[in-house]
Amino acid sequence: MIQINRELCTYCGGCVCVCPTGALELIETYVEVDNEKCNNCGICSGFCPMGAIKLDRTEAK
Amino acid sequence: MEFDIVVVGAGPAGSSAARVAAQNGAKVLLLEKRQEIGAPKRCGEAAPTTEEFEKLGVKIISQVIRNEIRGYSFYSPKGINVKVVWDHPVGYMLERKMFDKFLAIQAAQAGAQIMVKARAINLLKGNGKIVGVKINHFGEEFDVDTKIVIAADGVESKIARWAGLNSKSLRDATSNVQFEMAGIELRDPNLIEFYFGSKVAPGGYAWIFPKGDYTANVGLGIRGGQTTAFQYLKKFIESKENLRNGAIIEVNVGATPIGGPIEKTVSDNLIAVGDTAGHINPVTGGGIYNAVLCGIIAGEVAAKAVQEGDTSETRLFEYEERWKKAILTNLEKGLRIKSVLEKMSDEELDALAEVLEGKDVVRLFREDPMTVFIELMKRSPKLSIKLLLDLSGFRK
Numbered sequence: 239m240i241q242i243n244r245e246l247c248t249y250c251g252g253c254v255c256v257c258p259t260g261a262l263e264l265i266e267t268y269v270e271v272d273n274e275k276c277n278n279c280g281i282c283s284g285f286c287p288m289g290a291i292k293l294d295r296t297e298a299k
Numbered sequence: 300m301e302f303d304i305v306v307v308g309a310g311p312a313g314s315s316a317a318r319v320a321a322q323n324g325a326k327v328l329l330l331e332k333r334q335e336i337g338a339p340k341r342c343g344e345a346a347p348t349t350e351e352f353e354k355l356g357v358k359i360i361s362q363v364i365r366n367e368i369r370g371y372s373f374y375s376p377k378g379i380n381v382k383v384v385w386d387h388p389v390g391y392m393l394e395r396k397m398f399d400k401f402l403a404i405q406a407a408q409a410g411a412q413i414m415v416k417a418r419a420i421n422l423l424k425g426n427g428k429i430v431g432v433k434i435n436h437f438g439e440e441f442d443v444d445t446k447i448v449i450a451a452d453g454v455e456s457k458i459a460r461w462a463g464l465n466s467k468s469l470r471d472a473t474s475n476v477q478f479e480m481a482g483i484e485l486r487d488p489n490l491i492e493f494y495f496g497s498k499v500a501p502g503g504y505a506w507i508f509p510k511g512d513y514t515a516n517v518g519l520g521i522r523g524g525q526t527t528a529f530q531y532l533k534k535f536i537e538s539k540e541n542l543r544n545g546a547i548i549e550v551n552v553g554a555t556p557i558g559g560p561i562e563k564t565v566s567d568n569l570i571a572v573g574d575t576a577g578h579i580n581p582v583t584g585g586g587i588y589n590a591v592l593c594g595i596i597a598g599e600v601a602a603k604a605v606q607e608g609d610t611s612e613t614r615l616f617e618y619e620e621r622w623k624k625a626i627l628t629n630l631e632k633g634l635r636i637k638s639v640l641e642k643m644s645d646e647e648l649d650a651l652a653e654v655l656e657g658k659d660v661v662r663l664f665r666e667d668p669m670t671v672f673i674e675l676m677k678r679s680p681k682l683s684i685k686l687l688l689d690l691s692g693f694r695k
């Protein structure tokens with residue numbers, strides 16, 4: 239599961255760009271996560287220019 | 300509702316495509332999911348000269364221009380400064396919000412319909428082919444039929460994915476943050492500055508793009524990692540006396556795909572253009588001009604295809620051929636230079652800067668590029684050979 243800090247997110251869509259599974263969508267001012275598609279790879283979290291995405295590994299699998 | 304062409308995304312690529320398609324007689328709908336075209340900007344706002352745009356038939360109005368660029372000023376990791384300066388403008392700083400809006404206004408004047416706060420949420424298919432777009436407009440969902448979809452949705456690139464195009468190269472992207480700053484003194488208000496070094500921006504660089512009136516876009520791009528671009532930028536600004544006390548009047552964030560164009564930019568009833576097609580220069584991260592250029596080709600080919608009643612991939616391939624002819628060589632050159640720059644250590648960047656420091660770089664490269672190489676050979680034989688191999692394309 240990824241957690242997005244909406245206060246820090248600037249809705250740039252960068253995470254959507256790098257997501258390998260197409261699990262993210264930018265709805266104008268917030269990012270929606272499709273947890274069916276998200277595989278917890280953490281690429282978005284490492285990429286986010288603002289550091290607004292945290293990966294919560296405890297819930298993985 | 301029925302259209303000939305639905306363009307998704309009202310950035311420079313989408314608005315240009317919509318305008319040209321409408322001018323060529325097509326019934327066009329341009330969708331933008333944001334409530335305001337052009338804002339918030341995700342851009343450093345540096346663009347080629349108005350003359351370059353005129354070659355594309357685009358007349359840039361003065362209201363969208365903020366400043367003239369006359370050259371570049373590079374700082375190596377050690378702080379060695381290399382200037383590349385011309386005696387004429389080589390580019391302009393735009394007010395990107397105005398620029399994007401200006402392009403959309405032109406599309407509207409040409410007859411395109413525009414909807415803002417209208418998000419494409421899916422492609423509609425019939426017999427396996429794209430026949431329309433599902434839209435959410437102010438929370439209301441409905442379908443529109445169309446013969447061609449032009450995907451100009453930028454780095455998010457949802458449409459190309461839905462259409463099954465391989466957009467993997469877009470995932471090779473830099474992670475950028477920029478502050479538009481006011482109340483700052485610049486060394487030279489007409490030079491664009493770049494700062495290199497693993498401490499400043501690992502795998503990328505920091506930039507200062509002057510907009511005039513003591514304002515500038517101060518930004519930084521990296522390849523992602525433990526420390527965020529945001530943190531690096533704050534550190535960079537803190538380290539610069541002329542920036543430290545400036546006011547931040549905008550925060551601009553975004554990804555720039557620098558992995559080169561996607562594998563294929565057309566399929567039956569679909570064209571991908573701009574950032575979503577990887578039309579961005581891999582070294583400079585500049586994509587405005589290419590977006591306009593390729594958008595124009597897309598609009599023209601799409602309108603003609605509709606008129607001829609053939610919107611198959613084979614027919615739309617004319618678009619791919621034409622954009623490749625126009626910019627592919629440049630993008631490939633960019634990819635080569637990018638991979639060289641990325642591999643250079645701080646010491647190597649310093650060595651190169653020492654060779655070029657204080658020289659008339661424009662003349663040097665035009666008249667006597669060999670001396671650069673010979674000088675570099677003396678200082679760092681290893682680097683010279685590496686550069687030679689990389690730039691000549693022997694090594695990947």
Ligand SMILES: Cc1cc2nc3c(=O)[nH]c(=O)nc-3n(C[C@H](O)[C@H](O)[C@H](O)COP(=O)(O)OP(=O)(O)OC[C@H]3O[C@@H](n4cnc5c(N)ncnc54)[C@H](O)[C@@H]3O)c2cc1C
Nearest residue numbers: 308310311312332343344345419453553573574585586587
């Ligand atoms: C930090 C940064 C600095 C940059 N600096 C420069 C620079 O100095 N010079 C330069 O030339 N380039 C620069 N670029 C690159 C430049 O901004 C892009 O190349 C350019 O915007 C590409 O235009 P486009 O039309 O393809 O996409 P965009 O301008 O991104 O437009 C895409 C549009 O599509 C909309 N959209 C997305 N999905 C949907 C949907 N499902 N439905 C409806 N609408 C949708 C988006 O909201 C957006 O408005 C920079 C980029 C970044 C991130």
